[in-house]
Amino acid sequence: xGAPMAHNLLRAGFDVTVxxxxxxxxxxxxxxxxxxxATPAEAAADADVVVTIVSDTPDVExxxxxxxxISQTARPGxxxxxxxxxxxxxxxxxxxxxxxxxxxxxxxxxxxxxEGAEKGTLTIMAGGETADVEKARPVLEAVGSKxxxxxxxxxxxxxxxxNQIIIGGYFLALAEGLVFGIKAGLDMDKVIEAISQGMCxxxxxxxxxxxxxxxxxxxxxxxxLHLKDLEIANASAQDVGVDLPLTQLVxxxxxxxxxERGNEDLSVIAADIRRRAGL
Amino acid sequence: xGAPMAHNLLRAGFDVTVxxxxxxxxxxxxxxxxxxxATPAEAAADADVVVTIVSDTPDVExxxxxxxxISQTARPGxxxxxxxxxxxxxxxxxxxxxxxxxxxxxxxxxxxxxEGAEKGTLTIMAGGETADVEKARPVLEAVGSKxxxxxxxxxxxxxxxxNQIIIGGYFLALAEGLVFGIKAGLDMDKVIEAISQGMCxxxxxxxxxxxxxxxxxxxxxxxxLHLKDLEIANASAQDVGVDLPLTQLVxxxxxxxxxERGNEDLSVIAADIRRRAGL
Numbered sequence: 001x002g003a004p005m006a007h008n009l010l011r012a013g014f015d016v017t018v019x020x021x022x023x024x025x026x027x028x029x030x031x032x033x034x035x036x037x038a039t040p041a042e043a044a045a046d047a048d049v050v051v052t053i054v055s056d057t058p059d060v061e062x063x064x065x066x067x068x069x070i071s072q073t074a075r076p077g078x079x080x081x082x083x084x085x086x087x088x089x090x091x092x093x094x095x096x097x098x099x100x101x102x103x104x105x106x107x108x109x110x111x112x113x114x115e116g117a118e119k120g121t122l123t124i125m126a127g128g129e130t131a132d133v134e135k136a137r138p139v140l141e142a143v144g145s146k147x148x149x150x151x152x153x154x155x156x157x158x159x160x161x162x163n164q165i166i167i168g169g170y171f172l173a174l175a176e177g178l179v180f181g182i183k184a185g186l187d188m189d190k191v192i193e194a195i196s197q198g199m200c201x202x203x204x205x206x207x208x209x210x211x212x213x214x215x216x217x218x219x220x221x222x223x224x225l226h227l228k229d230l231e232i233a234n235a236s237a238q239d240v241g242v243d244l245p246l247t248q249l250v251x252x253x254x255x256x257x258x259x260e261r262g263n264e265d266l267s268v269i270a271a272d273i274r275r276r277a278g279l
Numbered sequence: 280x281g282a283p284m285a286h287n288l289l290r291a292g293f294d295v296t297v298x299x300x301x302x303x304x305x306x307x308x309x310x311x312x313x314x315x316x317a318t319p320a321e322a323a324a325d326a327d328v329v330v331t332i333v334s335d336t337p338d339v340e341x342x343x344x345x346x347x348x349i350s351q352t353a354r355p356g357x358x359x360x361x362x363x364x365x366x367x368x369x370x371x372x373x374x375x376x377x378x379x380x381x382x383x384x385x386x387x388x389x390x391x392x393x394e395g396a397e398k399g400t401l402t403i404m405a406g407g408e409t410a411d412v413e414k415a416r417p418v419l420e421a422v423g424s425k426x427x428x429x430x431x432x433x434x435x436x437x438x439x440x441x442n443q444i445i446i447g448g449y450f451l452a453l454a455e456g457l458v459f460g461i462k463a464g465l466d467m468d469k470v471i472e473a474i475s476q477g478m479c480x481x482x483x484x485x486x487x488x489x490x491x492x493x494x495x496x497x498x499x500x501x502x503x504l505h506l507k508d509l510e511i512a513n514a515s516a517q518d519v520g521v522d523l524p525l526t527q528l529v530x531x532x533x534x535x536x537x538x539e540r541g542n543e544d545l546s547v548i549a550a551d552i553r554r555r556a557g558l
Binding site (some may be wrong): 032088092098111112123125146148149150151155156159161162163165166168169170172174175176177178179180181183184185186187190191193194195198199200201202203204205207233236240241242243246247249250253256260273276277278 | 366367390391402404415425427428429430434437438440441442444445446447448449451452453455456457458459460462463465466469471472474476477478479481482483484486512515516519520521522523524525526528529532539552555556557
């Protein structure tokens, strides 16, 4: 996700310094005019806005507070924007920790996947102080097409959890309907034509029913990443005290698929229903 | 559903004869120019196209084959169109039974609810012989805005089952995401704004998230009717040999709500998730 986002920042005229753990990934961006930094600390040293996008909560902690982390060098008055999808609770703790050095912190997870990152059409859901959102807004608007400030620090991550809960159920519901139809011998092109403009109308049906009907699941958005996001959502659900039976079911099915098919698109959840149908 | 559909047929210039078990319901349509019939048999006697829309499989059987049923009088070459949502298996048996008298039979269940019936914007999914669909098409197009001939007799009911499976999961997924967000203290208007154009984009979110946020569930489409449809879908899933764990979960939650809240909109499924959240 980071490379196409940095590319869009360069194209928008920003002065961009890049760092990746796999340093060779910096090269294409350097060729486009980015500076390279050997560590997160070096990348943050002169920045007004520092953007992180990594895999999970411990990775963000390392990039922020590790020995070569951003907190070593970030200037008071600068803003760190974490666009990873991680724990809302840890996010609030990171924000408090940075605040002691006068560094602002936003959680600004995205949806829209690699396609959205490339086209600059990501949906960004931001949590943090309004002043920090405004400092970061030009950067956010260069990488996304929809920036919404939801509330205080953590609110972005909680909103991402809402998003992932809903789409998990949508994918499974679509999979059950379509696999039932296939098994019943229906002409599925006609079924899609009949149902797609009624209450089934949805981005998931428009964009992923083709994968499910073809039993072929190119990315898209990896099942393994959605599973990671659902584990975060489930932990948050426990924290706030709500029981989500469908989300638990989706999580269990994804878990059963993850070893073999985690690198395929989330629509591969239909492979589980196909298996249950003997298809 | 029948009254607004008959109203639209009258408005389109059809010669309409109406019968309802509760005879007083015929009166408003008679005032608009409909003839009244004392029994289904009387209504069918001179008809080219006979439309039935009742609650469940035994009701259709009674209206078709009871002592005053349509099969007593329906003319060879006429077409009976059942727009109820009932068992696909029973539907095929009804079609075979009528065929012995030279009477055509279509299963043509609808989606779009009472609002769609009033506006003439129902989605109609039809199963049966092509010649019968063409005979009935002017009638279908007067009551619906989208008519799709899916396949042979029963295919319309199976498609309706696909539709009900998908929307059941969609409603529950949306309920879990929104109730989680409420319980987490998010500004839900901003959450909806942030997520509604991404992968969560859907008719269900557009049309029913308001109910779920307000914890108020005006119709719409009754939960009790969706539950009836899911029982049919589950029986069909068993017939064709596919295990649908999400659909089973939705069915169980709806069953637990049906006694107290069956007459509310299907979005009342959110009340179960609210209860699990102590809200």
